Every structure is written in C-alpha cells, then in structure tokens.
Amino acid sequence: MEHAIKQFLLHHSLTLFGTDVSSGMVQVQRTKKEVSGDLTLLLFPFVKALKASPQELGEKIRVALISEFKGIQQIEVLGGFLNIHLSSEYWVNALEDIQKNPNFGSEKPESKPLLMVEFASPNTNKPLHLGHLRNIFLGYSVAEILKANGHKVIKTQIINDRGIHICKSMLAWERFSPLNDQGERETPQNTGLKGDKLVGKYYVEFDRNFNAEAKSIIGRWEEGNFESFSDPVVAEFKRLTEAKEGKDEKALAGIEDKIKDLAKNQTTLLRDVKEMLVKWEARDPQVYLLWTTMNNWVYQGFDVTYKSIGVDFEKSYYESDTFLLGKDIVVEGLQKGVFYKKEDGSVWIDLTDSGLDEKLVLRSDGTAVYMTQDIGTAVDRYKDYPEMNGIIYTVGNEQDYHFKVLFLILEKLGYSWAANCSHLSYGMVDLPSGKMKSREGTVVDADDLIAEVVEKATEMTRERGHLEGMTDPAKEHLFNTIGLGGLKYYLLKVDPKKRMLFNPEESIELNGNTGPFIQYTHARICSLLSKANYSAGTIQECPLNDEEKEVIKLLTEYPSVIAEAGQTLSPAVLANYMYELVKSYNHFYQTVPILIETDENLKRMRLAMSASVAKVILSSMKLLGVEVPERM
RNA sequence: GGUCCCGUAGCUCAGCUGGAUAGAGCAACGCCCUUCUAAGGCGAAGGUCAAAGGUUCGAAUCCUUUCGGGAUCACCA
Known part of the structure; x- marks a missing residue:
C-alpha cells in the first residue's frame, strides 16, 4: 500500500x-x-x-x-x-494473504546470485570461546537471512591451520607432554580430553615456558652474563637499560617490554619453533605427521561444539591449502610490479598513495604471513565458484584494517571481483569484569557456557514448564532448545557492529527481551491452535479492534524487515522486530478472548492471526538459527 | 601521534536514509491467574540523547570542534 x-x-x-x-x-x-x-x-x-x-x-x-x-x-x-x-477489509485481506502464503516474508529461493559467507574461522590452537560464539551465530544467521532474500549462499569457514602459532602447540606437546605407562604422550584418547582442549593446553604450555626462558635470559643479562649472545643484542640491551634512567612509570614499562621482546627473540624455544615452521613449509614428513595428528584432534573437538549449537558449513577452506597459491600470486605480483622486494628478501606493497602504510606480504625467509594466505584463499574461492557475486567475511572489528588492505591488494592485483568482497565487522564481547583476555584466563569457554545455559534452562523448565507426557529425549531436546535459543538470541539481538556486554545472568534470563520469551509465545499459540482444531481457510470481513489491527500491521511488515536485515547484514533488525511483534501479540492475547469468542467470524480471524504470528516467529527465529518449541 | 568505531534512563539495549510528546527490557514499586500456558499482561516511576557550535521549517539522527571510552597502525594470526 x-x-x-x-x-x-x-x-x-x-x-x-x-x-x-x-x-x-x-x-x-x-x-x-x-x-x-x-x-x-x-x-x-x-x-x-x-x-x-x-x-x-x-x-x-x-x-x-x-x-x-x-x-x-x-x-x-x-x-x-x-x-x-x-479499512478493516484491507487489513483482513492482508491477513488472509499472509495466512495462505507458506513462505511469507521470503523471496523465491536461489533467485539471486551466489554469495559466500565466511564465519567461525577458528585457530587450531585454541578452543572456541564466547567471542567465537558471537561470530558463529552472526555468520550463520546472516547466511540464513541472505537465503531468505533469495540468494544462493555457501557457508564456509577458513581454518587457520598453519603458521607459527600452530607450531607452538606442536613443539610444546613434543617437549612437555608427560609419558604414561605405555610410553605415550597425552592424546584425547588416553586423557579423555576434547581434542581442541588438549591442543589448547599445550599452546598455553608453550607460552609459559617461553616467558620463563625469556625471564631467565634477562636475569643473566642483568648479572652481566652475556655469554653466547651476539654483540648487537648485547649493545641493544645496554642501550635500553641506560634509557631506563629517570623515566616515569609508563615509559619504563614500555622499555621493559622492549627488553622482554629482545630476550624472547633470543630464546631457544622461539628459534626451534621457527625452524619447525620452515620444516613444515618444506613438507618435512615428521613435522607433517605431527601436524596432521594434532589438527585432527582439534577438528574432532570443534565438530562436537558445532553440532551442539546446530551449525554446519557447506565448505571448509584450509590455509595450509591456500598459502602456496598466495605465495605464487605474490611472486606474480612482484613481476607485475604490484609488490617490491626489500634488500633482506622480504616482499612488500606500498599503499601510501591510498593513505595506508606499507604492508609485508612475504617474510624474508620466504614464509607466508596472514595476508599471503588470505590473498590465496580469496582467489581459490573464486576459482571454485566463478559465478560468485561476493564474499562476506565475518571477522571481528579489530581486523578492519587488515580487510581494508586485503581488498585493496586484490584490487591492485587486478581482480575485478575484489569490489564485491565485504567485511562483516562485529564488535567485541566484553564481560562485566572487563575485556576477555586469554592470557589472564578471563575467557569464557564456549562448551562450558553452552552447558551452563542448557543446565539453567533445564532447571527452569522442570520448575514451570508443561512437560506432562513428554518422553525423556523430547525433554532433553526442549531444554537444549530453550538454553541455546536464549544464548543465541542474547548475542544476536544487539547490533553486530557494536561492542556488547555479556552479562552471564542476563544471558540465561527468561523474562523480557529474551529468546525464551519469544519461544514461550510460540508454544502458547500452538496450544491455543490445537485446542481450537485450527486449520487455515478464508476469513470473512469483520471489524477490527486496535489490538488486532496493530498485530496485523506488524505482520505485514515482515517481508520488508527481512529485506532490511539482508541489506544491513544485521540479525538484530529481525530480533528487534520479532520482539515488537510478540509484545503486541501478547497484549492482544491478554485483552481479547479467542476460544470463547461466540462470533465465529471473529474467532476465525483471531485464530488466523495467532497462527500467522506463530508462523512468523518460527520463520524469523529460524533465520536467527533458533529453534522454537510447540510446548514448553 | 595517524586512522577507524562508540557515547541515549541506575544497568543492558532500540530508535540514526532528518519529521508529531525519545522507546523497550532488567532492577525497584503497585495491580491482574474459575478465558485460552503468569516464561504473560497492566500501571506508576525513571532522560541536559557526553558537551558546545553549525545546517534546516524541523536534529538523538547530518557537519565541525572538544571531552570520555575502545580498536588498530607486527617479518603474530
């Protein structure tokens, strides 16, 4: 209209x-x-x-x-x-259209170009945490929203399975894992630990030993023992030490950090881990076997988590597969003059004419950096799907600069599709205690968090749910639906671009603007409809009161909400719409009688309206990746 | 220091392609279950939209400056 x-x-x-x-x-x-x-x-x-x-x-x-x-x-x-x-007639007709349309709100499937949505993108050296959950729920939901907008969508993850950080876990495991009676090092099988957790443990272990070694080196230096260190290093240490004289606290901390970095660079651990990376890139069989084994542990661990939150991917990319392509492209670009080589052999791109800096694309020892891999991955993806109309990278906003540079490099390399690549940049998740820092142990582990919300949902649902006659598996499923639904909704209702605060208590809250509140409304409507033996049919014209009109009005807006959510790549738009719809339906439900209404036309219309609200709830919650129960 | 993002009720967030009296939830207070699931509804309370200028018939929304918070500027990923 x-x-x-x-x-x-x-x-x-x-x-x-x-x-x-x-x-x-x-x-x-x-x-x-x-x-x-x-x-x-x-x-x-x-x-x-x-x-x-x-x-x-x-x-x-x-x-x-x-x-x-x-x-x-x-x-x-x-x-x-x-x-x-x-007129009432207009609104009743609108309602009838909604009732009749099984795909109300969505565009025709696969009527628009193919898009790729990348999300999750875990490192294989750390278990998933709360920040990943925001990423995963967001990426998954955006993919669903784009599908509803008619796009064909490929959900993908890039697995960060190479690089020096991976070698750290490997080295630490080889060196520090205790042996059991059979003389085996720790494995998921013999410890019962989830694979990602086991590998993560050794990553931390590396860091601990690494810092300890650096500290002992500084200790030796401070005692004047410079044996086996090169002259430039010793000179640098002395220079920094002298610079400490008369500095205030802040400057002092900066200098000490520099000394620490200097010492870290002299550790045998760093030297060994760098050596390991070079060996890995040279496909050394032993290193490769270790790498494959440990990565598989991690993947199995991740799969458990993905399965528990109902997330899947059509395709995974591995950086170990794409970094070589990236290196080739860099070599090509070097010949074309897009890149240039410095004296030490490292390769760079000069972006100063675009207002950015110079950026390293290949190390002096010839190994690939983050940027190299990302160039390779992007090109690889377009090789796989030439008809693709864009890649959406769901990555935290601390990488805004990286993606700006990446897209610019791709453009300079002459890939016309670079213009269609976009970075879905989302804000960090803060805790009431402040920022999450893995080093300080203040990260919230994804598996723990999921277990916690499900447990809370179980408790609450046993207390006040309507579970009579439900089988145990059905109950389990319900508890999961409510717990996870609450968590997903909690993380998705906030504008993705904004940094958000994660309050553990609020995330498992059931009242107000929460997932369970919306799920509850759906369950209540289902109960109503089954009591009424409702089936869709024609609706006679009838007068509408304000409550009814308000709900129908909101229902008619659903298609434009899906379109907006697709344009802005924001599940929050959907979540907020749904909350408004549900609130206004609940108001109606509380004020207007339905089953006991004696006017059959009115009753029919109200049931049709309730059914349509349930349909929209089900549909939009699905776009958020949230299941909706028929009773709870 | 350069670049980018953010600042709305005690707290967490909507509203931002300029439009009528700035909205929710939580917390705190008062009501409503012999009508359909009270995980619900109703009421009252809570605001210098960080501050100051500017553009406009009209600004929380656009522009400039200041203040406050954050991110980033690695031969880490």
Whole structure:
C-alpha cells in the first residue's frame, strides 16, 4: 500500500501539484502510535517546494487518494501530516494473504546470485570461546537471512591451520607432554580430553615456558652474563637499560617490554619453533605427521561444539591449502610490479598513495604471513565458484584494517571481483569484569557456557514448564532448545557492529527481551491452535479492534524487515522486530478472548492471526538459527 | 601521534536514509491467574540523547570542534 500510494502520487504529480516531484519528496511511513491512523504522508517536503499551505495541499491529496484507493477509509490532515486510515477489509485481506502464503516474508529461493559467507574461522590452537560464539551465530544467521532474500549462499569457514602459532602447540606437546605407562604422550584418547582442549593446553604450555626462558635470559643479562649472545643484542640491551634512567612509570614499562621482546627473540624455544615452521613449509614428513595428528584432534573437538549449537558449513577452506597459491600470486605480483622486494628478501606493497602504510606480504625467509594466505584463499574461492557475486567475511572489528588492505591488494592485483568482497565487522564481547583476555584466563569457554545455559534452562523448565507426557529425549531436546535459543538470541539481538556486554545472568534470563520469551509465545499459540482444531481457510470481513489491527500491521511488515536485515547484514533488525511483534501479540492475547469468542467470524480471524504470528516467529527465529518449541 | 568505531534512563539495549510528546527490557514499586500456558499482561516511576557550535521549517539522527571510552597502525594470526 505504501508503495502504491507513492507511485500514484509520483504519476499524478502534474495534475495534483502542477509540477513534477522527485521520489525523495514522497515520504510515506507508519503512523506514530500516539496518533490515530495507519500510514502517514509527510506534507513538509511539498510545502517547501510548492509554496502552498499544508491544509490546502493535504486536502487536494486527500480527495485524490480516497477516490483512487478503496482500501482507504478515511484521511485527515494534521499539521504537516496527512494521516491515512485503512479499512478493516484491507487489513483482513492482508491477513488472509499472509495466512495462505507458506513462505511469507521470503523471496523465491536461489533467485539471486551466489554469495559466500565466511564465519567461525577458528585457530587450531585454541578452543572456541564466547567471542567465537558471537561470530558463529552472526555468520550463520546472516547466511540464513541472505537465503531468505533469495540468494544462493555457501557457508564456509577458513581454518587457520598453519603458521607459527600452530607450531607452538606442536613443539610444546613434543617437549612437555608427560609419558604414561605405555610410553605415550597425552592424546584425547588416553586423557579423555576434547581434542581442541588438549591442543589448547599445550599452546598455553608453550607460552609459559617461553616467558620463563625469556625471564631467565634477562636475569643473566642483568648479572652481566652475556655469554653466547651476539654483540648487537648485547649493545641493544645496554642501550635500553641506560634509557631506563629517570623515566616515569609508563615509559619504563614500555622499555621493559622492549627488553622482554629482545630476550624472547633470543630464546631457544622461539628459534626451534621457527625452524619447525620452515620444516613444515618444506613438507618435512615428521613435522607433517605431527601436524596432521594434532589438527585432527582439534577438528574432532570443534565438530562436537558445532553440532551442539546446530551449525554446519557447506565448505571448509584450509590455509595450509591456500598459502602456496598466495605465495605464487605474490611472486606474480612482484613481476607485475604490484609488490617490491626489500634488500633482506622480504616482499612488500606500498599503499601510501591510498593513505595506508606499507604492508609485508612475504617474510624474508620466504614464509607466508596472514595476508599471503588470505590473498590465496580469496582467489581459490573464486576459482571454485566463478559465478560468485561476493564474499562476506565475518571477522571481528579489530581486523578492519587488515580487510581494508586485503581488498585493496586484490584490487591492485587486478581482480575485478575484489569490489564485491565485504567485511562483516562485529564488535567485541566484553564481560562485566572487563575485556576477555586469554592470557589472564578471563575467557569464557564456549562448551562450558553452552552447558551452563542448557543446565539453567533445564532447571527452569522442570520448575514451570508443561512437560506432562513428554518422553525423556523430547525433554532433553526442549531444554537444549530453550538454553541455546536464549544464548543465541542474547548475542544476536544487539547490533553486530557494536561492542556488547555479556552479562552471564542476563544471558540465561527468561523474562523480557529474551529468546525464551519469544519461544514461550510460540508454544502458547500452538496450544491455543490445537485446542481450537485450527486449520487455515478464508476469513470473512469483520471489524477490527486496535489490538488486532496493530498485530496485523506488524505482520505485514515482515517481508520488508527481512529485506532490511539482508541489506544491513544485521540479525538484530529481525530480533528487534520479532520482539515488537510478540509484545503486541501478547497484549492482544491478554485483552481479547479467542476460544470463547461466540462470533465465529471473529474467532476465525483471531485464530488466523495467532497462527500467522506463530508462523512468523518460527520463520524469523529460524533465520536467527533458533529453534522454537510447540510446548514448553 | 595517524586512522577507524562508540557515547541515549541506575544497568543492558532500540530508535540514526532528518519529521508529531525519545522507546523497550532488567532492577525497584503497585495491580491482574474459575478465558485460552503468569516464561504473560497492566500501571506508576525513571532522560541536559557526553558537551558546545553549525545546517534546516524541523536534529538523538547530518557537519565541525572538544571531552570520555575502545580498536588498530607486527617479518603474530
């Protein structure tokens, strides 16, 4: 209707106003709640351009619209606003359309170009944590939303399975794992630990030993023992030590960090781990076997977590597969003059003409860096899916700069599709105690968190749920649905771009703007419908009260909400819409009788409305990756 | 220091392509289960939209400056 009115005014602008009006001038929006009416046309833009009074203009438009649209019941001009009242008939027809359409809100599947959505993207040296969960839920939901917008979508993850950080866990495991009776080092099998947790443990172990070694080196230096250290290092240490004289606390800390870095660079652990990386890139069989084994432990661990949260991928990319391609492209780019080589053999790109810095793309020892792999991965993906119309990278906003540079490099390399790549940048998750820091042990482990929310849901549902006659597996499933649903909704309802606070208590809350609140409304409607033996059918015209009209109005907005969520890549748009819908339905539910209504037409309409609300809840929660129970 | 993001009720967040009196939830207070699931509803309370200028008929929304918070500027990923 909004669109029709807008088109009508544009087409008849000459006869109405005596001049053409631009499409931007015709602003039709929902009427504010406090004012009576359904749609509002803003008269201000015309007043200004045509130099006529709002009353005069409003009257002209009023007459024209009323005679044109039979769905319009009444129009009043209030100040600079023209408020349009639509008839009950119009709303009842709208409801009937919604009721009849099984895919209400969504575009035709696969009617739009292929998009790739990358999310999760874990490192294989650390277990998943709360930050990953925001990433995963967000990426998954955005993929679903894009599908609902008609796109074909490939969900993918990039597995960060190479690089020096992986070698750290490997080295630490080889060196520090205790041997059992059979002379075996620790494995998931002989410890019962989840694979990702075991590998993560050795990553931490590396760091501990690494720091300890650096500390002992500094200790030796401070005692004046410089045996086996090169002259430049010793000179640098002395220079830094002297620089400490008379500095304030902050500057002092900076210098000590530099000394620490200097010492870290002299550790045998770092030397060995670098050696391991070079061996790995040279496909050394022993190193490769160790790498494959430990990575498989991690994947098995991740799979358990993914399965528990109902997330899957169509395709996974491994950096170990793409970094070589990246290196090749760098060599090519070097020949083309996109990159340049420094004296030490390292390869760089100069982005200063774009207002950025110089960026390293290949180390002096010839090994790949993060950027090298990402170049290779992007190109590899377009090789796999030449028809693809874009890649959406779901990655935290601390990497805004990285992606800016990546897309620019791809463009400079001459890939026209670089313009279609975009970074879905999301904010960090803070804890009430502050930032999550793995080094300080303040990360929230994903598996622990999931277990916790499910446990809480179990407790609450046993207390107040309607579980009579449910089988035990069905109950388990319900507890999972509620716990996970609450967690997903909690993380998704906030604008992705914004940094958010994770409050453990609020995340398992059941009242207010929460997943369970919405799930509950759905369950209640299902109960209502089954009691009424409801089945869809035609609805007779009947008068509508304010509560009913409000709910139907919101229902009609669902398709545009999906479109907006797709455009802005924001599940939060959907979540907030759904909350509004559910709130207004609950208000209706509490004020208006349904089953005991004696007027059959009214009862039918109210049931159809309830069924439509349930349908939209189910559909939009699915787009958030949240299941919705029929009873709870 | 350069670049980017953020600042709305005690707390967590909506609202931001400029439009009518800035909205929710939580917390705290008062009501409503012999009508359908009270994980619900209703009411009252809570605001210098960080501050100051500017643009406009009209600014939480756009521009500038200041203040406050954060990210980033690695031969880490």
